[in-house]
Amino acid sequence: MIVYVILAVLVIVAVLSWLSFMSDRKKTNLRGPVPYPFIGNGHLLAVDPCEFIKVLHRLQEEYEDTVLIYLASRRYVLSSDPRVAEAVLTSNELITKGNSYTFLQPWLGNGLLTSTGQKWKAHRKFLTPAFHFNILQNFLPIFCKNGRVLRNKLSGLADGSSVDIFPILALLALDNVTESIMGVSVNAQNDQHPEYVQAVEAVSQISSMRMRNPFVAPDAVFNLLPYKTAQDKALKVLHGQTMKVISSRKEELRKSNITDLGPNADTGIKNKHAFLDLLLLAEVDGRKISDENIREEVDTFMFEGHDTTTSGITYCLYCLSNREDIQEKVFMEQKSIYGDDFGRDPTYAEIQKMRYLESVIKESLRLYPSVPIIERAIAEDSDLAGYHVPKGTNLVLDFLNMQRNAALYEDPLEFRPERFLEVSRNAFHWLPFNAGARNCIGQKFAMMEIKVTVAMVVNNFKILPSSEEPELASTLILRSRNGVNIKLIPRK
Numbered sequence: 001m002i003v004y005v006i007l008a009v010l011v012i013v014a015v016l017s018w019l020s021f022m023s024d025r026k027k028t029n030l031r032g033p034v035p036y037p038f039i040g041n042g043h044l045l046a047v048d049p050c051e052f053i054k055v056l057h058r059l060q061e062e063y064e065d066t067v068l069i070y071l072a073s074r075r076y077v078l079s080s081d082p083r084v085a086e087a088v089l090t091s092n093e094l095i096t097k098g099n100s101y102t103f104l105q106p107w108l109g110n111g112l113l114t115s116t117g118q119k120w121k122a123h124r125k126f127l128t129p130a131f132h133f134n135i136l137q138n139f140l141p142i143f144c145k146n147g148r149v150l151r152n153k154l155s156g157l158a159d160g161s162s163v164d165i166f167p168i169l170a171l172l173a174l175d176n177v178t179e180s181i182m183g184v185s186v187n188a189q190n191d192q193h194p195e196y197v198q199a200v201e202a203v204s205q206i207s208s209m210r211m212r213n214p215f216v217a218p219d220a221v222f223n224l225l226p227y228k229t230a231q232d233k234a235l236k237v238l239h240g241q242t243m244k245v246i247s248s249r250k251e252e253l254r255k256s257n258i259t260d261l262g263p264n265a266d267t268g269i270k271n272k273h274a275f276l277d278l279l280l281l282a283e284v285d286g287r288k289i290s291d292e293n294i295r296e297e298v299d300t301f302m303f304e305g306h307d308t309t310t311s312g313i314t315y316c317l318y319c320l321s322n323r324e325d326i327q328e329k330v331f332m333e334q335k336s337i338y339g340d341d342f343g344r345d346p347t348y349a350e351i352q353k354m355r356y357l358e359s360v361i362k363e364s365l366r367l368y369p370s371v372p373i374i375e376r377a378i379a380e381d382s383d384l385a386g387y388h389v390p391k392g393t394n395l396v397l398d399f400l401n402m403q404r405n406a407a408l409y410e411d412p413l414e415f416r417p418e419r420f421l422e423v424s425r426n427a428f429h430w431l432p433f434n435a436g437a438r439n440c441i442g443q444k445f446a447m448m449e450i451k452v453t454v455a456m457v458v459n460n461f462k463i464l465p466s467s468e469e470p471e472l473a474s475t476l477i478l479r480s481r482n483g484v485n486i487k488l489i490p491r492k
């Protein structure tokens with residue numbers, strides 16, 4: 001008897017859940033797959049990071065770029081329509097991140113990436129000068145020095161056999177970000193135990209899995225699973241490393257007797273290691289920044305400042321591995337800039353002159369955007385390019401799919417850097433660094449780092465294709481299930 005009662009209750013609740021989905025779908029003029037009771041369309045998206053990319057693609061193909069979906073009871077709109085992106089990204093109100101970013105909070109707290117409102121505004125204003133080009137210029141010798149360490153490591157691997165470059169470049173990128181904006185050397189490239197990089201990958205996989213899979217999203221379920229223990233273990237490594245970086249810089253400032261930012265306290269422009277020193281020494285709204293807030297920002301910038309550029313450099317080298325002709329054009333441009341003095345470090349002005357290399361990087365970021373999707377919370381009923389998107393929706397913008405759309409790019413899957421030498425492209429057709437108020441604060445930093453590193457590789461090696469194609473995987477950052485393999489042989 002009791003079984004029948006339970007079954008009857010379940011059926012009634014399932015019908016109510018289904019009716020509630022049907023009534024919610026009427027609030028918008030968007031279409032999407034029919035949701036199931038309780039889980040919505042969760043069964044479609046609770047897949048591995050490679051399949052996830054394919055499912056997003058299939059959904060947008062079927063529903064013409066903008067789709068209504070439900071993860072459990074939560075309403076999502078998935079779009080790769082540049083008009084929708086423009087409507088959202090140019091809004092000064094729609095600046096709050098979507099629900100998925102809460103899964104990053106155990107790691108990044110409320111740093112610049114995840115925060116919103118007054119806290120985000122104050123920190124963004126305060127940290128922006130740390131990425132002024134006067135400051136960036138000081139980082140160039142650091143990128144060149146670490147690039148030489150990379151060159152020496154790659155020399156040992158340049159025998160024409162396949163090598164997965166993602167983990168190698170992750171260590172370079174980690175050295176670059178900590179030595180530049182944190183002012184602390186962690187010497188990751190020479191470290192034989194890259195725990196930090198492995199912990200980043202572990203936490204990225206777990207948090208992105210929670211973003212995709214409504215069945216493990218709730219804390220009550222997640223906390224019972226082995227993922228929680230794995231996440232705690234990785235967070236210990238990550239937070240331990242950030243605390244080490246902070247205390248090491250604090251110690252240096254103490255030894256040098258520096259207690260404030262001096263005459264340039266308002267901007268920090270003359271300050272060489274401006275980012276972490278700004279956090280440690282400056283005041284926001286008349287108060288020193290709390291230790292907790294400093295840790296959140298250091299975690300945020302350590303992650304955003306190394307994993308994104310790792311992916312960017314990796315996929316750029318992968319694209320070049322398939323195109324010897326384009327490598328040669330990059331090499332010719334390098335020769336024309338250095339003249340007889342080939343092999344010395346470039347100046348900041350010379351980096352700006354690397355126009356062809358820049359178009360190569362832009363084209364590889366088009367095909368392989370380091371941050372393939374982002375999410376915004378739609379706080380008010382909104383009309384986005386003719387779509388009615390109700391308050392409370394999470395809007396997912398799919399840059400990967402958008403930037404491979406044949407309606408926006410001729411022969412979209414072809415690697416053709418010349419596209420970016422042409423003038424006047426629509427700014428909302430190319431969004432690897434996002435746009436608007438919450439665009440990437442590290443864009444110029446990243447471009448300089450990628451240019452220095454890719455030039456260093458092209459100038460010293462010929463890059464050949466491996467027989468193994470990367471299987472794209474989205475775990476916060478664009479990675480690959482089977483590594484990103486290329487072959488290298490020495491130039492000459």
Ligand code: HEM
Nearest residue numbers: 113304305308309312370371374432433434438440442446
């Ligand atoms: C190829 C390299 C990079 C790419 C493609 C990239 C891309 C992006 C994208 C798409 C966003 C928006 C994320 C969102 O709205 O959820 C973003 C935000 C951000 N990026 Fe980058 N990024 C790169 C490098 C960097 C570097 C080198 C740094 C720091 C040194 C950095 C720091 C940040 C921060 C702090 C934010 C949050 C900004 C805010 O919300 O105000 N990024 N980036």
